[in-house]
Amino acid sequence: MIKRITVVSASVALGCLATVVPVLTSLYVAKKDVERRERAEIKDFAKKAIMRAEVVTSQAFAALNDLDQQPGAPCSPPNLEHAARVIYNYRYVQDAGAYADGLYLCSPLLGDVRAKDLTLPPPDYRSNEGYSMWFRRRSPLSNERNDLQIGRNGRYVSIDRGSYVDLIDPAKRPIAAIQTATGTLIAVSTGADPGDMLNAWKQSGNVKSDEWNYAVAQSSTRQIAVVVKSPRSSIAGNWPKLLAAWLSIGVTAGALLGWLAYKRISWQFSFPATLEWAISRRKIDVVYQPIVRIADNECVGVEALTRWTLHGQAISPEVFVRVAEENNLIQFLTDVVLEKTIAQLGKMLVANPTFYVSINVSSEDLRSVRFLNLLTSSLAGTGITPRQIRIEATERSFMNTDETRGVIAAFRAAGHPIYIDDFGTGYSSLSYLQSFEIDVLKIDKSFVDT
Structure with a gap:
């Protein structure tokens, strides 16, 4: 009888433990998770x-x-x-x-x-x-x-x-x-x-x-x-949802799915903020695409292109450049490209006065002389000539003709050649571009094929 009672008592005790321990564990884990989220949120802000x-x-x-x-x-x-x-x-x-x-x-x-x-x-x-x-x-x-x-x-x-x-x-x-x-x-x-x-x-x-x-x-x-x-006190507001999630989903599957969902949602909603952080911390990389003269196959220059790797994954420039434009970050992105280009290619440009680098700018960079002033001050004392830094913009960047025309003239007056890239994908009108003083017109392949 005593043995039976002991077994029953042990079974009840184990049953209680089996019920209470997971709940208490879930409560503890949920509390720690809320605190972690609070810290992450305030750090992001x-x-x-x-x-x-x-x-x-x-x-x-x-x-x-x-x-x-x-x-x-x-x-x-x-x-x-x-x-x-x-x-x-x-x-x-x-x-x-x-x-x-x-x-x-x-x-x-x-x-x-x-x-x-x-x-x-x-x-x-x-x-x-x-x-x-x-x-x-x-x-x-x-x-x-x-x-x-x-x-x-x-x-x-x-x-x-x-x-x-x-x-x-x-x-x-x-x-x-x-x-x-x-x-x-x-x-x-x-x-x-x-x-x-x-x-x-x-x-x-x-x-x-x-x-x-x-x-x-x-x-x-x-x-x-x-x-x-x-x-x-904001922890109390998040407590019911987090507690329900931890109690209703299996420990392993729930934690995994919740973590994946959290990472996905965080990436989607904080992407502009992450890009802003990457730009401010100079986490944007610059690669250089050779420009080859067809007549003798000699590399006469390079085009500076932006690249960004986030959590080991390469983000397409078409994605993060557009996000930069939509969130007023594009000028800061251009500034980082200029800074890294001069730091990385400065000695080579000084040693090869005919070699040049082409830097892409946005429509915002062509609305004022802000970037020109930064470029001028960045080149001062380096030995790099203005002609070695060429300004490249897409055809769509020339939409604001009155604002852009004066800025383009200022760049050229300072000695920087002007390139129009992807001609044929925007207005596709040579007469429209006659009002601008440009040096090189890069015609898009689709325009030539048509």
């Missing part, structure tokens, strides 16, 4: 935030370089007109002007204020590259906002600090941008605790908190970092 911060900072430096090209004497009408164009061309620049000896001189918004003695205090930080920074400078135009001002060579630009943290985020997660060389808080979103965000940055996001998750993203190209935090 931090990547987007640091890319915005890099874009804002890069525009400020590019605008300063543009100001160095100002015509005429400081504060002259041509000089102020050029500064006004700089403000218009760079989205995050609020004002651009001149200063000297601790005084504002002029800007398109201030006008000529040399007689007003508007004081500009010593900068908060001077970089080794000669940039001066005022992290919270009250604009003479307003008593309600402190801007970030960056200056060099007597020229300055003002940036609305809110641009660093003004991201579209339905969850309204707190964001902070920090200048890493000084540990100075540049900007913080409304409602965020500045001290808390600075402390999280100092600890690389490893803050012990029962209420918040933290993530820190550091720029690899600029002295800037961002801190993002997200409430842990």
